[in-house]
Amino acid sequence: MSIPKIGFGTYKLNGTSGANSIKHAIDNGYRLIDTAYNYENEGAVGQGIQTSKVDRSEVLVTSKLPGRYYHENSIETIQESLYRSQLDYFDLYLLHWPNPEDDHYVEAWETLIEAQKFGLVRNIGVCNFLPEHIDRLEKETGVLPVINQIELHPLFNQKEQRAYNESKGILTEAWSPLGRASSVLEDETLQQIAKSHNKNVGQIILRWEIQLGVVPIPKSSSDKNQLANLDVFDFMLSDSEMMNINSMSRPDGRTHDQNPETYQEF
Numbered sequence: 507m508s509i510p511k512i513g514f515g516t517y518k519l520n521g522t523s524g525a526n527s528i529k530h531a532i533d534n535g536y537r538l539i540d541t542a543y544n545y546e547n548e549g550a551v552g553q554g555i556q557t558s559k560v561d562r563s564e565v566l567v568t569s570k571l572p573g574r575y576y577h578e579n580s581i582e583t584i585q586e587s588l589y590r591s592q593l594d595y596f597d598l599y600l601l602h603w604p605n606p607e608d609d610h611y612v613e614a615w616e617t618l619i620e621a622q623k624f625g626l627v628r629n630i631g632v633c634n635f636l637p638e639h640i641d642r643l644e645k646e647t648g649v650l651p652v653i654n655q656i657e658l659h660p661l662f663n664q665k666e667q668r669a670y671n672e673s674k675g676i677l678t679e680a681w682s683p684l685g686r687a688s689s690v691l692e693d694e695t696l697q698q699i700a701k702s703h704n705k706n707v708g709q710i711i712l713r714w715e716i717q718l719g720v721v722p723i724p725k726s727s728s729d730k731n732q733l734a735n736l737d738v739f740d741f742m743l744s745d746s747e748m749m750n751i752n753s754m755s756r757p758d759g760r761t762h763d764q765n766p767e768t769y770q771e772f
């Protein structure tokens with residue numbers, strides 16, 4: 507699968523205003539759109555694509571299977587996602603969380619393998635999977651995900667998980683790549699780097715992620731931020747700037763308390 511270097515997150519973009527933001531994102535240049543069954547906005551994504559100036563075939567659309575459908579009629583869940591989004595297929599469909607306590611993610615993965623055979627989805631992957639979860643998928647089904655979408659930003663840079671993904675040929679996507687616009691945007695080191703490149707802190711963070719070999723999927727409701735977040739391909743961070751940003755990560759740096767070792771989301 508060939509994939510853009512940056513995508514567009516849609517969590518919290520719902521209804522007519524959400525559909526308008528998604529339409530603008532596509533017209534502004536985004537070609538990778540990230541949604542999920544649980545965001546309840548697959549309809550807004552479909553509407554955004556239909557009203558944009560871009561043909562559906564030029565846009566990669568990702569959605570995700572929620573934990574509550576890991577063991578029954580999941581194919582129908584994917585079909586419902588497609589009906590809502592008015593699409594014939596998803597380019598990428600992911601398991602949203604491993605939900606290890608529930609322990610149904612291998613069955614759910616088998617369903618995604620089926621859905622791919624039926625042509626409902628072109629590529630399949632996971633989110634928030636730790637090495638032990640992916641090892642089990644490989645062992646029990648022989649099929650590896652193409653993507654692992656994980657929380658990743660300067661305060662939580664996922665060095666080990668990135669290395670594991672790479673060792674398996676799995677692309678890492680970064681969710682909440684701007685740390686959900688938290689205090690990270692006020693960080694002094696990042697502000698200094700931003701000033702020296704005549705960019706804003708958001709652009710520095712996205713550029714850092716791209717140079718790490720990760721695909722960030724920032725969400726923005728505004729044209730201004732959507733355009734700024736795409737304007738990250740005319741400069742490079744130096745090795746020492748990369749190292750400075752790498753050193754900001756800390757074990758408790760997650761935006762919310764969502765450790766996939768124990769976190770359950772249905």
Ligand SMILES: NC(=O)C1=CN([C@@H]2O[C@H](COP(=O)(O)OP(=O)(O)OC[C@H]3O[C@@H](n4cnc5c(N)ncnc54)[C@H](OP(=O)(O)O)[C@@H]3O)[C@@H](O)[C@H]2O)C=CC1
Binds near residue numbers: 602634684727734
């Ligand atoms: N698989 C998973 O488990 C998860 C997946 N995701 C996916 O990742 C996507 C992105 O993550 P998300 O949690 O939305 O958070 P982000 O890190 O993308 O941050 C979004 C926030 O940043 C603001 N923002 C955007 N651009 C800029 C900028 N250049 N400067 C300053 N502020 C900016 C936005 O405001 P404004 O809208 O006003 O521009 C919004 O408040 C989600 O939308 C979703 O698609 C997210 C969480 C979990």
Ligand SMILES: O=C(O)C(=O)[C@@H](O)[C@H](O)C(=O)CO
Binds near residue numbers: 542602762764771
């Ligand atoms: O947004 C997503 O994809 C999620 O998985 C949610 O858990 C989100 O991270 C959240 O914060 C819900 O409270």
